[in-house]
Amino acid sequence: MIENNELAMNMESRLSFEEFRKEVLHDYRLACESREVSLLARKEVLTGKAKFGIFGDGKEVAQIAMSKYFQPGDFRSGYYRDQTIAFASGVCTPEQFFSQLYADPDLEHDPFSAGRQMNSHFATPNLDENGNWLDLTQIKNMAADMAPTASQMPRAVGLAYASKMFRQVADLQQFSNLSNHGNEVCFATIGDASTSEGHFWETMNAAGVLQVPLAVFVWDDGYGISVPRKYQTTKGSISAALEGFRKTEDSNGFDIYNVKGWDYAGMCEVFEAGIRKVRETHTPALFHVEEMTQPQGHSTSGSHERYKSKERLAWEREYDCNLKMRQWLLENALVDEETLLKVEAEAKVTAQQARKAAWEKFITPIKQKVQAFIALGKAVAAIPEINSELVNHLLQELSANREPQRRDILKAAATILFKHKRWLHLPALQELQQYYDQQIQLEKENYNTYLHATGVNSALNVAVVPAAYEEEAHMINGYEVLNKYFDQLFVNNPRVFAFGEDVGKIGDVNQGFAGLQQKHGKLRISDTGIRELTIMGQGIGMAMRGLRPIAEIQYLDYLLYGLQPLSDDVASLQYRTRGIQHCPIIVRTRGHRLEGVWHSGSPMGMIINSLRGMHVCVPRNMVQAAGMYNTLLTANEPAIVIESLNGYRLKEKLPTNLSEFTVPLGVAEVLHEGTDITLVSYGSMLRIIEEAMGTLQEIGISCELIDVQTLLPFDIHESIIASLKKTNRILFIDEDVPGGASAYMFQQVMEVQGGYRWLDVAPRTLTAQAHRPAYGSDGDYFSKPNTEDIVKIVMEMMEE
Numbered sequence: 001m002i003e004n005n006e007l008a009m010n011m012e013s014r015l016s017f018e019e020f021r022k023e024v025l026h027d028y029r030l031a032c033e034s035r036e037v038s039l040l041a042r043k044e045v046l047t048g049k050a051k052f053g054i055f056g057d058g059k060e061v062a063q064i065a066m067s068k069y070f071q072p073g074d075f076r077s078g079y080y081r082d083q084t085i086a087f088a089s090g091v092c093t094p095e096q097f098f099s100q101l102y103a104d105p106d107l108e109h110d111p112f113s114a115g116r117q118m119n120s121h122f123a124t125p126n127l128d129e130n131g132n133w134l135d136l137t138q139i140k141n142m143a144a145d146m147a148p149t150a151s152q153m154p155r156a157v158g159l160a161y162a163s164k165m166f167r168q169v170a171d172l173q174q175f176s177n178l179s180n181h182g183n184e185v186c187f188a189t190i191g192d193a194s195t196s197e198g199h200f201w202e203t204m205n206a207a208g209v210l211q212v213p214l215a216v217f218v219w220d221d222g223y224g225i226s227v228p229r230k231y232q233t234t235k236g237s238i239s240a241a242l243e244g245f246r247k248t249e250d251s252n253g254f255d256i257y258n259v260k261g262w263d264y265a266g267m268c269e270v271f272e273a274g275i276r277k278v279r280e281t282h283t284p285a286l287f288h289v290e291e292m293t294q295p296q297g298h299s300t301s302g303s304h305e306r307y308k309s310k311e312r313l314a315w316e317r318e319y320d321c322n323l324k325m326r327q328w329l330l331e332n333a334l335v336d337e338e339t340l341l342k343v344e345a346e347a348k349v350t351a352q353q354a355r356k357a358a359w360e361k362f363i364t365p366i367k368q369k370v371q372a373f374i375a376l377g378k379a380v381a382a383i384p385e386i387n388s389e390l391v392n393h394l395l396q397e398l399s400a401n402r403e404p405q406r407r408d409i410l411k412a413a414a415t416i417l418f419k420h421k422r423w424l425h426l427p428a429l430q431e432l433q434q435y436y437d438q439q440i441q442l443e444k445e446n447y448n449t450y451l452h453a454t455g456v457n458s459a460l461n462v463a464v465v466p467a468a469y470e471e472e473a474h475m476i477n478g479y480e481v482l483n484k485y486f487d488q489l490f491v492n493n494p495r496v497f498a499f500g501e502d503v504g505k506i507g508d509v510n511q512g513f514a515g516l517q518q519k520h521g522k523l524r525i526s527d528t529g530i531r532e533l534t535i536m537g538q539g540i541g542m543a544m545r546g547l548r549p550i551a552e553i554q555y556l557d558y559l560l561y562g563l564q565p566l567s568d569d570v571a572s573l574q575y576r577t578r579g580i581q582h583c584p585i586i587v588r589t590r591g592h593r594l595e596g597v598w599h600s601g602s603p604m605g606m607i608i609n610s611l612r613g614m615h616v617c618v619p620r621n622m623v624q625a626a627g628m629y630n631t632l633l634t635a636n637e638p639a640i641v642i643e644s645l646n647g648y649r650l651k652e653k654l655p656t657n658l659s660e661f662t663v664p665l666g667v668a669e670v671l672h673e674g675t676d677i678t679l680v681s682y683g684s685m686l687r688i689i690e691e692a693m694g695t696l697q698e699i700g701i702s703c704e705l706i707d708v709q710t711l712l713p714f715d716i717h718e719s720i721i722a723s724l725k726k727t728n729r730i731l732f733i734d735e736d737v738p739g740g741a742s743a744y745m746f747q748q749v750m751e752v753q754g755g756y757r758w759l760d761v762a763p764r765t766l767t768a769q770a771h772r773p774a775y776g777s778d779g780d781y782f783s784k785p786n787t788e789d790i791v792k793i794v795m796e797m798m799e800e
Helices: 002-046 060-067 083-088 094-101 152-168 192-196 198-210 264-281 310-318 321-331 337-381 388-400 406-419 427-447 478-492 516-520 532-544 556-576 604-610 622-634 685-698 719-727 741-752 776-783 787-799
Strands: 075-077 186-191 214-219 255-260 285-290 475-477 496-500 525-527 548-552 586-591 615-617 639-644 651-653 669-672 677-681 703-707 710-712 730-733 764-766
Touching: 002 060, 002 083, 002 094, 002 321, 002 337, 060 083, 060 214, 060 264, 060 321, 075 152, 075 532, 083 094, 094 337, 152 186, 152 198, 152 214, 152 532, 152 556, 186 192, 192 198, 192 214, 198 214, 198 532, 214 264, 255 264, 264 285, 264 321, 321 337, 337 388, 337 406, 337 427, 388 406, 406 427, 475 478, 478 496, 478 516, 478 622, 478 651, 496 532, 516 525, 532 548, 532 556, 532 586, 556 586, 556 604, 556 639, 586 622, 604 615, 604 710, 604 741, 615 622, 622 639, 622 651, 669 685, 669 719, 677 685, 677 719, 677 787, 685 703, 685 787, 703 719, 710 741, 719 730, 719 741, 730 741, 730 787, 741 764, 764 787
Parallel strands: 075 186, 186 214, 214 285, 255 285, 496 525, 496 548, 548 586, 586 639, 615 639, 677 703, 677 730, 730 764
Antiparallel strands: 475 651, 615 710, 669 703
């Protein structure tokens, strides 16, 4: 019996060893394939087939070790050198990598961005076209990558924080497609030099306070482009600099691990134990992966030989992670030299085949377009009246181009059409014109679509439900309207969370959430530190995981602290993933008139120009705000709602269908009809205008007042044009600086809607001064448009 047991154990041991041997050989094969992809991809850039490239060479072994513990349901918020993670996780193939490098606009070829992002910018779908969240627990999820350094960090807080909510909020257990009891880890990766960014520090502090399952991997190759680590980081080590953040038995914080980027076995051992603890206990961790190399330098735009010493270059060759893993395999008799040579040769073939297949898929449809254009061009050249020398030269030039691009075809076609405008009635030129128009439209689909969601995910497709009122509607303060609204919202929708500075215990500075934390719990409505950047990140990550966060910026002036992730991440997300990834965050803030430089913000021009891709809602009162929240929560798009600071204590009627009524976005509303002049504005300015209209009416001037309600989108039904056709005079009024939102509205009406055709006098804008508003009532009066300003300019326009 003993002998049989020993025999069974020996057989099991041999089987286990064989499985282990196969696994490590597979990992080495993967490391070799990724390296060969990097080497080939750099050549593709240098020969002109691709535009630019940053690759993951030198990081292969560490990323393979990390990927062993990256499970379905987990999220990666990463760094543009993470190609090996994508290969190891099965998210990306080498062929897809090359397709992205070539900027192939076919989503079948580049399933992450359809050619809209450079290489190693990965994304996985999270919503389907019917508005249903996918089963994220079955996907190794990739939050769409960005190039701005450290920009992946703020949202990592939210991706991890969502796991905490799914684990601790009982009402979320029903959403089993979104989380497996909060067991998901967010893997954030970052280059060592980027840890100097404030984004990194704010993220680490927030994670340490919140205690969320965030695993941060710092790839440390000693340089930030050409700048060595000693000029980047205190103590020359990010883990040493962060030592005070280390978690102890009686404190929060995070665990810190140090590993060598060439030590395959050591990394596997540390990562396995470390990630298990993160997953089970929700204790965040920092993995400082040191002694990494960068064999080809920072990118294809330069050579690292210019700034690295001979000694450093020699060390990098010796400690190349692939070479060290190769040595480890041989030293431990896991494989023989012949097998390794075969694996390495096969890796070269795999990379070459992937490159070739991707290039053929990219170039073949373009060459087909070239042939179609040449056929049309030859027919044009045969016309006696045509400049055949010009046409034939363009055709020959295009035929000789071995690597044509779509723009080359369209530029040639446009040149022929422009030069022969007087002959466009001829059939051959008409065919060319038709071809040109069709191709332009097709390329618009390739390159100019999906800034916003479509179908049921779009806020513009939400059904309009008017507000209903009792015959003797109860009048209450604006903040009470919001308070009642949010109370009902949190009862009806368990996926909604609200957080921000002073939102929880005191119910926000204007009492919209007063008493609601006590009723709905500290997890549903919570306070945060003063950290606007990661408040936005917290909301972004939660929204990408199927929750509906309302992330608060206390005052609009403070939005600048959180603007970068909203602009680079949220606003561009739909576009840069060609519609496969969604982030329906709602940013709640307040602004416009109050008193003082830092609490009177109306930087609408800055917002609408940096947040294209988000909806920008500017409700005039709190009932309107509630209706906009209903609209947004019915759809799956991001938005910012800017409530009027001086409107919280103004009386409003309370709708009876507070939770159901919707305010359509992009629909301007005529508040007062008139015949002499159209006044266009939004938010708090409307009350100043109404006061001025009383004076104007007394002197016989009839004003039509229009509230645009949202700046993005803007007046989609062209209500302003309808008014202008009647009055033939228009004045745009807002509190932004000159050339801000007023110039935007002016351009939309005059240029886009063609309003100039209906003018009897020159259109005007009335704005705040170029400086910040001064403190006090007099400061407000002389800094922003006042009643007398409006009366004066309207009278001037009427006298023209």
